[in-house]
Amino acid sequence: MTVLFYASAAVATVASLLAVTRTQALHALLYLVLALFAVALCFLSLGAPFLAALEVIVYAGAIMVLILFVMMMLNLGPESWARERHLLPRHAWLVPAIMASALVLLTLFAVLSAPQQATQAASVGPKAVGVALFSTYLIGVELASVLLLVGLVGAYYLGAKK
Amino acid sequence: MSGTLDVIVRMVLTLALAMASASMLVWVERRLLAAFQDRYGPNRVGPFGLLQLVADSIKLFTKEDWTPPFADRVPFILAPTIIVATGLLSFAVVPFTAAGALVDLNIGVLYFLALSSLSVYSIMLAGMASNSKYSLLGAVRAAGQMISYELAMGLSVASVVALAGSFNLREIVAAQEGLPYVVLQPVAFLIFLIAGLAESKRSPFDLPEAENEIVAGYHTEYSSMKFAFFFLGEYLALVLFSSIATALFLGGGNGPWLPTIVWFAIKMAAIIYVFIWVRATFPRVRYDRLMAFGWKILVPVAILNLLVTGALVVARSAGG
Amino acid sequence: MQGLPSESTLANQSLWPLGVYALLVLAMLAAVVIISALIGPRHSARRRDLPYESGMPPTGTAALRFPVHFYVVALAFLIFDLEVAFLFAWAVAARDVGWLGYIELVVFIVMLLAGLVYLWAKGALDWGASPANAATPVAEEIDG
Numbered sequence: 001m002t003v004l005f006y007a008s009a010a011v012a013t014v015a016s017l018l019a020v021t022r023t024q025a026l027h028a029l030l031y032l033v034l035a036l037f038a039v040a041l042c043f044l045s046l047g048a049p050f051l052a053a054l055e056v057i058v059y060a061g062a063i064m065v066l067i068l069f070v071m072m073m074l075n076l077g078p079e080s081w082a083r084e085r086h087l088l089p090r091h092a093w094l095v096p097a098i099m100a101s102a103l104v105l106l107t108l109f110a111v112l113s114a115p116q117q118a119t120q121a122a123s124v125g126p127k128a129v130g131v132a133l134f135s136t137y138l139i140g141v142e143l144a145s146v147l148l149l150v151g152l153v154g155a156y157y158l159g160a161k162k
Numbered sequence: 163m164s165g166t167l168d169v170i171v172r173m174v175l176t177l178a179l180a181m182a183s184a185s186m187l188v189w190v191e192r193r194l195l196a197a198f199q200d201r202y203g204p205n206r207v208g209p210f211g212l213l214q215l216v217a218d219s220i221k222l223f224t225k226e227d228w229t230p231p232f233a234d235r236v237p238f239i240l241a242p243t244i245i246v247a248t249g250l251l252s253f254a255v256v257p258f259t260a261a262g263a264l265v266d267l268n269i270g271v272l273y274f275l276a277l278s279s280l281s282v283y284s285i286m287l288a289g290m291a292s293n294s295k296y297s298l299l300g301a302v303r304a305a306g307q308m309i310s311y312e313l314a315m316g317l318s319v320a321s322v323v324a325l326a327g328s329f330n331l332r333e334i335v336a337a338q339e340g341l342p343y344v345v346l347q348p349v350a351f352l353i354f355l356i357a358g359l360a361e362s363k364r365s366p367f368d369l370p371e372a373e374n375e376i377v378a379g380y381h382t383e384y385s386s387m388k389f390a391f392f393f394l395g396e397y398l399a400l401v402l403f404s405s406i407a408t409a410l411f412l413g414g415g416n417g418p419w420l421p422t423i424v425w426f427a428i429k430m431a432a433i434i435y436v437f438i439w440v441r442a443t444f445p446r447v448r449y450d451r452l453m454a455f456g457w458k459i460l461v462p463v464a465i466l467n468l469l470v471t472g473a474l475v476v477a478r479s480a481g482g
Numbered sequence: 483m484q485g486l487p488s489e490s491t492l493a494n495q496s497l498w499p500l501g502v503y504a505l506l507v508l509a510m511l512a513a514v515v516i517i518s519a520l521i522g523p524r525h526s527a528r529r530r531d532l533p534y535e536s537g538m539p540p541t542g543t544a545a546l547r548f549p550v551h552f553y554v555v556a557l558a559f560l561i562f563d564l565e566v567a568f569l570f571a572w573a574v575a576a577r578d579v580g581w582l583g584y585i586e587l588v589v590f591i592v593m594l595l596a597g598l599v600y601l602w603a604k605g606a607l608d609w610g611a612s613p614a615n616a617a618t619p620v621a622e623e624i625d626g
Binding site for chain 3: 169172173176177222223224225226227230231232239243246247250251254264267272279292293294295305309310312313316320321323324327328329377386387388391449450453454457458461462465468469473475476479480
């Protein structure tokens with residue numbers, strides 16, 4: 001399971017980098033889907049199968065599909081790839097890159113200085129997740145439903161308005 | 163614990179069963195449709211036309227494998243492989259035999275739903291990468307239809323999960339010993355079948371490839387084996403949905419006297435027969451009616467069904 | 483996490499068969515794609531490398547604009563898919579969370595239905611030519 005974790009984490013990192021650097025939106029999206037898939041495998045290897053399945057169903061199967069729909073509807077051609085290239089010249093990468101590397105260093109520091117036994121997480125099955133959600137975290141689930149409703153109404157309003 | 167050899171045997175068996183039944187289905191469907199329409203169907207190649215399949219595959223293999231110069235190459239090649247891959251991978255959790263599926267996944271139902279939600283990519287990539295009008299029109303139609311009915315399918319499966327209290331297909335089948343869930347969940351069964359028809363884009367929901375308006379839809383620009391992959395994917399989906407329906411609603415391989423795999427095959431064949439029968443009977447529906455039916459009828463009915471099922475499950479477990 | 487029902491964590495056997503099976507499937511598909519590309523014949527002819535448009539020379543690009551409906555459906559699907567994820571979490575634990583969990587489910591589903599009713603009332607679920615659709619500017623080019 002450790003091998004699976006590190007392999008899929010590596011795939012996720014490389015795929016995310018490629019997703020950021022592609023100029024064609026469709027290719028970037030494909031790499032992002034691959035990255036999400038790899039993250040799902042990470043969850044699986046850490047003992048969270050329910051979360052892994054939901055990661056694929058919700059992120060790869062619904063959110064990315066929505067983005068793909070928008071891409072399909074806008075139907076941007078080669079001129080938009082050129083614009084993208086123009087939009088992100090070398091120097092525009094500099095400051096975000098410095099900030100991101102500072103974050104990576106901080107995270108590395110935090111991980112290395114933390115007690116080591118935390119890496120081996122316990123496996124949690126789907127039923128345990130369901131029980132926790134619908135008894136302990138009752139208020140959170142209801143708030144989530146309100147949030148989803150607001151999201152639906154808001155996004156529909158914005159989409160239909162334009 | 164099963165040995166390595168046993169696992170390899172089951173792996174090959176799963177792959178062979180899935181491929182063989184999907185490709186045999188082409189012949190079965192053509193013969194059955196012919197029977198419904200009072201004609202012969204393919205009957206020249208081999209006994210009863212059984213070798214038609216071999217002839218077709220040789221023909222498709224030796225056709226020009228054309229990747230259009232105006233297409234986006236990598237997604238164009240990726241698209242047909244995704245639909246076959248998601249179909250074949252789903253069979254890993256179908257409990258064909260008494261020994262169970264290839265892997266006894268604790269999240270089996272979710273695994274199936276996750277893979278079927280990924281198959282939308284195949285259609286959308288095909289449409290976008292082809293850079294052709296008919297492809298794009300077909301892909302947009304197909305994707306809108308697939309995601310709408312996926313929702314109804316997920317909701318209908320949720321009631322079965324509530325009854326069995328598990329995502330594991332082997333445990334769901336075991337919970338139906340004596341009483342298959344089709345008796346307790348006729349509404350969910352019907353919704354699952356209708357959503358399965360729409361998900362696999364079969365008649366009467368075959369608008370994405372409505373040949374009289376948009377040629378061949380999202381696979382207009384495809385040829386050779388890449389074209390065949392889309393058809394294989396459609397038939398794999400048909401076999402997959404009928405086998406999942408068998409496991410979820412018809413008690414899987416449960417049954418007296420006969421071995422598990424025979425019972426499973428009989429029930430599966432019955433569902434497939436209904437699918438083909440529907441194709442021979444109903445005309446294609448209109449797109450606005452298709453979407454309205456999915457959102458205004460199937461989804462609300464599935465939600466109400468889940469509410470009623472939930473109340474009964476909780477009442478029984480609280481009382482007993 | 484005490485008092486929870488015991489269940490097998492992921493699979494009752496290890497996961498390697500699934501991994502090997504996935505590799506087998508991918509290898510087979512790659513082989514078919516490569517072989518068919520190799521043994522198929524090659525042709526070239528004048529005006530052959532054009533998108534198929536029923537035998538006519540293509541007019542314009544394939545950059546079509548679609549009705550806003552498709553966006554709304556994809557959006558609604560995303561929201562409801564998230565809600566279905568919660569419903570699955572409830573379904574698998576239905577017996578263990580009892581009436582309290584069921585009441586929570588009912589409240590949750592009422593929220594979900596409110597979203598559906600909103601879309602319905604706004605006409606987002608009605609396809610085809612209606613006054614509401616004609617008002618959206620992108621709906622002109624293709625009739626949904």
